[in-house]
Amino acid sequence: FQSMHASYYHKAHACIMVFDVQRKVTYKNLNNWYKELREFRPEIPCIVVANKIDADMKMTQKSFNFARKFSLPFYFVSAADGTNVVKLFNDAIKLAVTYKQNSGDFMDEVMQELESFDLEKRSENLSDQEESCPEEKPPSS
Numbered sequence: 001f002q003s004m005h006a007s008y009y010h011k012a013h014a015c016i017m018v019f020d021v022q023r024k025v026t027y028k029n030l031n032n033w034y035k036e037l038r039e040f041r042p043e044i045p046c047i048v049v050a051n052k053i054d055a056d057m058k059m060t061q062k063s064f065n066f067a068r069k070f071s072l073p074f075y076f077v078s079a080a081d082g083t084n085v086v087k088l089f090n091d092a093i094k095l096a097v098t099y100k101q102n103s104g105d106f107m108d109e110v111m112q113e114l115e116s117f118d119l120e121k122r123s124e125n126l127s128d129q130e131e132s133c134p135e136e137k138p139p140s141s
């Protein structure tokens with residue numbers, strides 16, 4: 001398990017955690033990834049994905065308890081044949097948008113304040129420029 005740079009978590013509104021059903025270590029590592037995620041983004045929606053089910057269909061009969069333990073949505077996916085890929089991303093996007101609109105996440109609120117502050121400043125600058133434009137003088141005859 002290698003941790004990710006903090007910038008990957010910055011302003012994230014959802015997370016998809018993928019493991020490989022053919023490599024048990026990737027499932028075990030979910031614990032570490034999830035712990036790290038929650039240090040940076042305590043509240044964002046997180047989806048757990050078991051990938052490569054095309055390579056081993058009987059894995060879909062197994063119960064993977066990690067998602068249940070943390071009450072996270074769980075999908076069996078195959079990136080190779082496309083099973084559940086569109087559904088996964090649609091659901092992730094919906095969760096992200098809902099989170100962004102409703103979250104009381106402190107950092108999100110700070111970011112929203114900064115963004116609107118920035119816009120206000122920009123429109124002030126624009127009107128400053130308008131005002132500072134010298135009035136056109138009538139041509140002197």
Ligand SMILES: Nc1nc2c(ncn2[C@@H]2O[C@H](COP(=O)(O)OP(=O)(O)OP(=O)(O)O)[C@@H](O)[C@H]2O)c(=O)[nH]1
Pocket residue numbers: 051052053054055077078079080081
């Ligand atoms: N059979 C099968 N193979 C897959 C699937 N998804 C990815 N692979 C294969 O798994 C290997 C690793 O895929 P990557 O996309 O590199 O996965 P990654 O997590 O970015 O891996 P790293 O680059 O090692 O971090 C490649 O050979 C892919 O072709 C899948 O759904 N089914």
